[in-house]
Amino acid sequence: MVLRRVYVLMYRLLSIAVLAASTLAYTPLSDDSLHNLPSEESDFDVDEGLLLAPILIPRVPGTPGHQRVQEHFVNFFRKHLPDWAVEWHNSTSTTPATGSQEVPFTNLIFRRDPPWAAVGDVGRLTLVAHYDSLYQPEGFIGAVDSAAPCAILLHVARSIDQALTKRWDAMLASGEAGSGLEDEKGVQILFLDGEEAWVSWSNTDSLYGARALAEAWESTPHPAVSVYRTPLHSISIFVLLDLLGAANPRVPSWFQATHWAYKHLAAIEERMRKLELLETKPANPFLPESNKSPHQFSMGFVQDDHIPFMARGVDILHVIPYPFPPVWHTIDDDGAHLDIPTVRDWAKIITAFAAEWMDLEGSMPTFSPEEKKSRKYSDKSEL
Numbered sequence: 001m002v003l004r005r006v007y008v009l010m011y012r013l014l015s016i017a018v019l020a021a022s023t024l025a026y027t028p029l030s031d032d033s034l035h036n037l038p039s040e041e042s043d044f045d046v047d048e049g050l051l052l053a054p055i056l057i058p059r060v061p062g063t064p065g066h067q068r069v070q071e072h073f074v075n076f077f078r079k080h081l082p083d084w085a086v087e088w089h090n091s092t093s094t095t096p097a098t099g100s101q102e103v104p105f106t107n108l109i110f111r112r113d114p115p116w117a118a119v120g121d122v123g124r125l126t127l128v129a130h131y132d133s134l135y136q137p138e139g140f141i142g143a144v145d146s147a148a149p150c151a152i153l154l155h156v157a158r159s160i161d162q163a164l165t166k167r168w169d170a171m172l173a174s175g176e177a178g179s180g181l182e183d184e185k186g187v188q189i190l191f192l193d194g195e196e197a198w199v200s201w202s203n204t205d206s207l208y209g210a211r212a213l214a215e216a217w218e219s220t221p222h223p224a225v226s227v228y229r230t231p232l233h234s235i236s237i238f239v240l241l242d243l244l245g246a247a248n249p250r251v252p253s254w255f256q257a258t259h260w261a262y263k264h265l266a267a268i269e270e271r272m273r274k275l276e277l278l279e280t281k282p283a284n285p286f287l288p289e290s291n292k293s294p295h296q297f298s299m300g301f302v303q304d305d306h307i308p309f310m311a312r313g314v315d316i317l318h319v320i321p322y323p324f325p326p327v328w329h330t331i332d333d334d335g336a337h338l339d340i341p342t343v344r345d346w347a348k349i350i351t352a353f354a355a356e357w358m359d360l361e362g363s364m365p366t367f368s369p370e371e372k373k374s375r376k377y378s379d380k381s382e383l
């Protein structure tokens with residue numbers, strides 16, 4: 001009985017401490033900022049969209065299509081987002097499908113840190129999707145798996161880039177920069193390679209890129225005086241997008257530890273629907289589990305790129321629908337089967353989440369009332 005009481009008290013203290021650490025600097029966007037979120041309708045055109053179309057090709061690791069998609073990412077950042085640092089993380093592995101031949105796996109990391117901050121002192125919002133496609137069936141595109149999530153992350157990076165500059169410039173001007181009053185916050189996008197199994201899913205035939213990266217980052221120490229011991233410890237939350245882009249997704253809250261972050265994401269969806277800023281009108285929200293209570297969390301989860309990071313103690317927000325879209329791992333998972341309004345709505349929701357995480361309220365672009373009106377989907381349909 002006594003033991004139990006102590007346990008409950010400790011649990012409460014722990015919950016309060018975790019809550020305080022996790023939510024202190026998260027600032028919801030105003031309605032105005034939600035209205036003003038950057039939006040380029042053509043981004044996600046499956047034939048010509050700047051962001052998505054170049055990814056809708058087979059991209060099996062080690063093939064020319066795979067290399068073309070890497071070039072697309074690098075060229076996109078070089079041309080549109082030159083302030084983001086790029087890091088290539090290379091590894092090789094044999095696979096059950098390719099025998100003794102070593103297959104190259106290349107993770108691509110794009111990162112923006114506050115310009116004054118030491119590398120080991122920055123905690124990073126880490127947005128993740130895999131860009132490789134299934135080895136078989138031949139010609140498999142993997143539009144929801146995970147071309148669309150990759151395109152969504154390009155959209156997020158471009159949508160917050162100017163606001164990051166504005167916010168950090170203002171912090172430098174006010175003397176707030178590096179004052180130690182706030183944690184240093186950066187953002188990084190991980191395009192992971194080799195998520196898919198080549199023959200059948202196992203601990204060794206899957207997650208090739210994620211396993212190599214988690215191991216490498218864990219064993220790369222930052223300078224001794226750093227806030228975070230390694231790049232792995234610098235991940236403040238690992239937000240993994242997968243299988244997004246089919247209509248009527250239902251994304252559960254998978255982990256109690258990050259349910260508070262799920263609730264923020266769901267709140268964004270709810271607010272944007274009320275403000276008529278989303279195109280889709282599903283019977284149920286994409287993120288329906290805000291009110292999940294602690295005893296409803298089960299041990300069940302989907303095996304995905306977060307596993308090697310979660311095993312090392314990283315907090316995970318897994319944005320993956322369950323049930324999976326019907327096209328999953330079939331030849332029908334192509335551009336024609338994407339629901340583009342759903343893709344665009346996800347892009348807006350994730351962008352708002354990133355902006356809130358990075359405290360960009362007050363730094364996001366503004367538009368005139370007329371421009372704003374044109375962004376409401378109810379008004380658009382009346383035209």
Ligand SMILES: [Zn+2]
Pocket residue numbers: 134145196329
């Ligand atoms: Zn897959």
